[in-house]
Amino acid sequence: MNESIDAAVAAWREALGQANVVTSAESLDRASTATFPTNASVVAILRPGTHDEVRESLRIANRFELPVYPTSRGCNWGLGSSVPTRDAVLLDLSRMNRIVDFDPRLGFLVVEPGVTFQQASEFLRDQQSTFFLPVPGGPPQGSLIGNVAERGEAAGPYGQRADFVANMQAVLANGDCVHTGFGRFSNASAKQLHRDGVGPNLEGLFTQSNLAVITQLTVWLTPSPQVLKPFMARIGRRDELNQAIDTSRELLLHRVVETNGIGLWNSHKMASTMGGYPWQAMDGKTPVDIERFPSEPWLIGGAIYAASPEIADATAKLVQQRLNAVTSDWQWGDSNDSQNVYLGVPTEHNIRSAYWRKKGGLPTHINPDRDRCGLIWMCFAVPLVGQELVDVINAVEPVALQHGFEPNLGMNCVNGRCAHLYLSIIYDREIAGEDKRAVACHDQVMTLLRDLGHLPYRLTLLSMDSLPKSQDDHDRCVQSIKRALDPKSILAPGRYDVVPD
Ligand SMILES: Cc1cc2nc3c(=O)[nH]c(=O)nc-3n(C[C@H](O)[C@H](O)[C@H](O)COP(=O)(O)OP(=O)(O)OC[C@H]3O[C@@H](n4cnc5c(N)ncnc54)[C@H](O)[C@@H]3O)c2cc1C
Incomplete structure (x- = not known):
């Protein structure tokens, strides 16, 4: 080079x-x-x-x-x-930060890659939009297109970001430009509104891949509900967790609650967003000793989106009734809180968890890379079945603890059929040996869950080569496409790449 x-x-x-x-x-x-x-x-x-x-x-x-x-x-x-x-x-691509178009009637934004969640949220607020953009728990300065490129997710309806986009403008490795859906026709009236267009749709090739650079796309916005009712309740035992997951599945399948409208966090995850590690109580030792914090509950939280106060009240009653047997301490949030994350208002709240093990506390400007925060995020797709998820949790917890990390776990009920389960390995990169232990923990969890058939739906730099070989000709097919579009392999080699034979 x-x-x-x-x-x-x-x-x-x-x-x-x-x-x-x-x-x-x-x-x-x-x-x-x-x-x-x-x-x-x-x-x-x-x-x-x-x-x-x-x-x-x-x-x-x-x-x-x-x-x-x-x-x-x-x-x-x-x-x-x-x-x-x-x-x-x-x-x-951060200089390309124009909001190119906004349609207040059909509810879409056309953006360049540098447009951030914060920028889009403020823009929609200034426009007094009746739509909002669902935001992830990640950084407000994250990019909408970056999040699509990774198939990231956000809280609430339309939260599976890449499912709600159209007319991607993509640059191939040789500099050619292609649009997805109807975007290739200059006068197509529905190009911002119809994902597939007509004929083969190339869209799926351009996320979690190294086949193109996305330079613009249309993102569909969520209609703001008349009433939002955020909720949270406590789950005290494993058998209750199992049942709460099964009940959540029913609530989602029957569309009582919207997709991405329910999430479950364990107490380690909750604690990591609330403040720093209890160094004093733990006499400087890690990980947190569960014996000293005996109640290890999970929390179930989410939001109800309703078209009227009556519907909101009736739905809330139903949700609480269904979950009542396995939950306690119900809290219903303020329906008038227009700043809620479930209404697309970005916040740094969750990012604080990156500083969990840092003894210096939170800086004014959060930047985990600069501040040597240790954080490895692992994301798995698991059927939304209580026993199956509890089995996975039971398998992962001892591995994290063995390596000296809290099993910081959360899950998002994606669609009534599947959950996204996250493990965050959080540590301090300044402490000698921690990087090595964290990577060893990551590798062990990855192998364990892969062997159980629970595969990651998003990869870190550490896990790009960790997928099993395809049992069919998938890998050869993807390799052929890559070779055809990028014969010199100049675009992000190794990013979600198929391992060459
Ligand atoms: C505490 C915490 C909570 C988080 N919560 C969430 C969450 O709820 N949901 C979620 O999705 N993520 C979450 N994240 C992960 C991550 O921070 C976000 O996804 C973040 O938005 C990604 O950064 P970015 O938008 O700047 O993307 P980038 O870093 O710009 O992009 C991500 C990747 O996509 C590819 N890419 C980017 N732009 C393009 C392009 N224009 N064309 C082709 N490829 C491109 C690149 O290879 C790049 O590495 C969380 C992280 C932390 C630390």
């Missing part, structure tokens, strides 16, 4: 302007730092300001056969931050 990089940097500087090609050691070091140990480095940073500059950047990368790794905001904390999968030039 060293031989060609100087010539390529000169070509990029000519195309993007001197200031938009960054090579300072400090910036490269920052961009190469995640919340866990990584192997690859950023060798230069490109900051294109337009779609055409992205195309030109990729053409130059092709000419010099240099790998390029796109990020929209680079806040993929817990999964790899802005660090590439292999040594690469970072294509930082």
Whole structure:
């Protein structure tokens, strides 16, 4: 790479302007730092300001056969931050931060990659929109398109982000541009409203892949409910957890509660967002000793979206009745709270958990990469069946504890049939040996759950190579597409890549 990089940097500087090609050691070091140990480095940073500059950047990368790794905001904390999968030039799209279009009647936004959740939320507030954008528990400065590229998720209806987008504008490795759905027809009236369009839809190829850079897309917004009723209750025992999950499934399947409208957290996860580690109570030892904190409840929480106060009250009554036998301490939130995360108001509340083991407390500006927070986020898809999820939890907990970490677990009921289960391994990267123990814990949990058939639905840099081989010709098919679209493998090599035969 060293031989060609100087010539390529000169070509990029000519195309993007001197200031938009960054090579300072400090910036490269920052961009190469995640919340866990990584192997690859950023060798230069490109900051294109337009779609055409992205195309030109990729053409130059092709000419010099240099790998390029796109990020929209680079806040993929817990999964790899802005660090590439292999040594690469970072294509930082954060300057492309225009909200290109908003339709207040049909409820959609057209955005560029640099548009953040905070920016979109403030824009919709200023427009007095009757729609909102569901937001993830992740950073407010995260990117909407970055979240789509990862198939991330948010609280409440339309929370499975990548299912509610259309008309992606994507740049292929050779600089070609394609649109998904109807987007390729200049006068298609429904291009922002119809995902599939007509004929093969390429959309699925461009998320969790390394086949294109998304430079614009349409995201559908959720209609604001007349009434929102957030709730939370306590689950005290494992058999109750099992039953609460089964009841949640019924509530979701029968659409009493909306998809992504119920989540369950264990007390470790809750504690990590509320404050720092109880160093004093634990005499400086880790992990938290469950024997000393004997009640180890789970919490079930969510929100009811209703078209009238009467419907909200009736639904709330039904939900509580159904769950009553296995829950206690019900709390119903303020229906007039327009700042609720379930109404698309981003918050840093959950990000505080990254600082759980840091003795210095929270800084004014949260940045877990800079502050050497240790955080590995593991995400698995598991059937929404109480006993199956409890079995997985029972399997994961001792592994986390053995390695010295709290089993910080949560789950989101995605659609009435499947849950997303998360394990966060949280530690302090400043403490010698912790990085190594965290990676060992990650590897063991990954192998354990993979062997049980519970596969990750999203990967970290640590787990990109961890998937089992396909039992059919899937891997060969994906490899053929990659070779056809990116013969020199310059676009994010190793990102959700199929391991070559
Ligand atoms: C405490 C905590 C809570 C979290 N909660 C959530 C949550 O509820 N839901 C959730 O989804 N995530 C969550 N996250 C994970 C993560 O922080 C968010 O997903 C975050 O939004 C991702 O960062 P970003 O938007 O800046 O994406 P980026 O870092 O910009 O992008 C992520 C990846 O997508 C690819 N990519 C980005 N842009 C493009 C593009 N334009 N074209 C092609 N590929 C691209 C890149 O390979 C990149 O590595 C959480 C993290 C923490 C620490």
